[in-house]
Amino acid sequence: MAYAVGVLVMVVGVLVSIALHEVGHMVPAKRFGVRVSQYMVGFGPTLWSRTRGETEYGLKAIPLGGYVRLVGMYPPPDAVGNPPVRGYLGRMIQDARESSAREIRPGEDHRAFYRLSTPKKLVVMLGGPVMNLVIAAVLLTSVMVGFGLPGPSTTVDSVSDCVVPATDDSTECGPGDPVAPAAAAGVEPGDTIVAYAGADVSSWDELQTAIRASDGDPVPLVVERDGEPVTLTVTPLITERPALDDLGAPVVGDDGELVTEPVGFLGVGPTTVLVREPVTAMPAVLGDAVVQTMRVVVTLPTRIADVAQAAFGSAPRDPEGPIGVVGISRVAGEVAADGGGTFGLTGQVLTLLTLVASLNIALFVFNLIPILPLDGGHVAGALWEGAKRQVARMRGLPRPRPADIARMTPLTLAMVVVFLGMGALLVYADLVRPVTLGG
Known part of the structure; x- marks a missing residue:
């Protein structure tokens, strides 16, 4: 049932988008005096239509597009003065001109689209x-x-047990992997980091930048836990981590491998919230x-x-x-x-x-x-x-x-x-x- 609702919402979204697209053509055309003979959403057989004024509004069977018929899209032969094109292509062009010209009512040539500036x-x-x-x-x-939009917050979602090399495909801790600084300091999932190294923290990006710029010395870390501030001491580990671009995405080298650089690392992951x-x-x-x-x-x-x-x-x-x-x-x-x-x-x-x-x-x-x-x-x-x-x-x-x-x-x-x-x-x-x- 939920799946069907999602499909229905998208189908309605497509139809409304198409309908408004055609409105974007129709309204200024009418404002400039062009006669709009049809406004249709969809293609193929007409499911429903009604004529209001000089325009027929309708819905067609195939919801893959739509159109408004603007009278006089092509100038008639006497207006262009070009020599006729011979052969099959010439007949095709001539038929298009004549079909467009037939839509122009007697005395309404001034309302044809081709007359617009x-x-x-x-x-x-x-x-x-x-x-x-x-x-x-x-x-x-x-x-x-x-x-x-979904984005990281300063509330801790996960705490790493150890520091796994950035180039290691495995996420499991090995016997030689050092304990992650956050785990060693007692940081827990659910903690909200409010200050790092004596500076208030208001966003994850701000915190991440400060951690990566660390020199490996112990620094105070203030978290909010169960509504109370708790001060911890963490010692960031300087380790090879993926380099980040201006948007915070990992940088990939020409060889397809991640580019790494020595930066400070704590081992905490943020909770995703709507920002x-x-x-x-x-x-x-x-x-x-x-x-x-x-x-x-x-x-x-x-x-x-x-x-x-x-x-x-x-x-x-x-x-x-x-x-x-x-x-x-x-x-x-x-x-x-x-x-x-x-x-x-x-x-x-x-x-x-x-x-x-x-x-x-x-x-x-x-x-x-x-x-x-x-x-x-x-x-x-x-x-x-x-x-x-x-x-x-x-x-x-x-x-x-x-x-x-x-x-x-x-x-x-x-x-x-x-x-x-x-x-x-x-x-x-x-x-x-x-x-x-x-x-």
């Missing part, structure tokens, strides 16, 4: 992706500010998520090839690789069935909200790829048209004709086939070689 076209086409970015920002803010972040921290988190997603999109052909090798061969599925709607829903179901781990229901809610936020960031980045039929392709066409107009104005030349986007119809259809193939591959891979919470 470049800035207005950009607002309309960027409205969808920006809406996804706004959704992600709202969800991440809710998670970070309202609930908090609320200020609103000002959200832009950095959102920006980093966008950059990481862009890196995935840039390497998408290679990653799709890896998915194919995993789906049809014996190669392992990359948990950081692309995942389809089926896979996302499956992970959401596992999150719900898992019980939220340490944080229970709160952990489930946080994870599901983060999944939906990640989906919207992916929609934002993917739709900005400058290829038709994606929004980025229309943005590129509008920028090209605007650039030509600016050059003509600076040179005192007549206003250029609208950009003949219809000429890209063959490429658009080819990309549709490619995207459908990618989607089908991801669905198949998510079924036979799914990405799971365990990796």
Whole structure:
């Protein structure tokens, strides 16, 4: 039951994200006077629709996307003035132009999308992706500010019995391993460290930095135990530990091995708690998520090839690789069935909200790829048209004709086939070689 609820939440999240994406296109288009004949969530057969004003609103059977039909997307033949393209491709382009022209009602040519200025076209086409970015920002803010993100606290969760070399694969204490300084000093799980070496401690990162900078001399350690302060004396052991980068992650060398350095070591592990972040921290988190997603999109052909090798061969599925709607829903179901781990229901809610936020960031980045039929392709066409107009104005030349986007119809259809193939591959891979919470 919990699994089904998780899947349902993700499906609803996907549908709402798609619906709001299309709202991001529709609202400015209507505001600029463009007639919007259809607003549809999904593809395929129509399950439900209703006409309000001049727009038909509906829900289709396949929830893998959506669209708004903006009348007059392609300029008619007499507006572009380009010589016709011969052959099959030429007929395809001509059919696209004529189909677009038929949607324009008599006397409403001024309401066609192609008539908009470049800035207005950009607002309309960027409205969808920006809406996804706004959704992600709202969800991440809710998670970070309202609930908090899992992070280490100054409360001790575990105390090591001994000091195992950083290069040793085993975690068991050997006969020659020294006793961990924290255990020798009497630190216990549940203690909250409030001061180290005479300085107050307010965060785990602050404590870790102070411990690693130790010179091996005995220092006072104040902990709160059962509501009372207890002062202990610890002698940090200088030992080889993994070097950390600016984000606190272990540094890996070019040979794939951990880079170590001599630092102070106590042998305590922190308790993980939800740490609320200020609103000002959200832009950095959102920006980093966008950059990481862009890196995935840039390497998408290679990653799709890896998915194919995993789906049809014996190669392992990359948990950081692309995942389809089926896979996302499956992970959401596992999150719900898992019980939220340490944080229970709160952990489930946080994870599901983060999944939906990640989906919207992916929609934002993917739709900005400058290829038709994606929004980025229309943005590129509008920028090209605007650039030509600016050059003509600076040179005192007549206003250029609208950009003949219809000429890209063959490429658009080819990309549709490619995207459908990618989607089908991801669905198949998510079924036979799914990405799971365990990796």
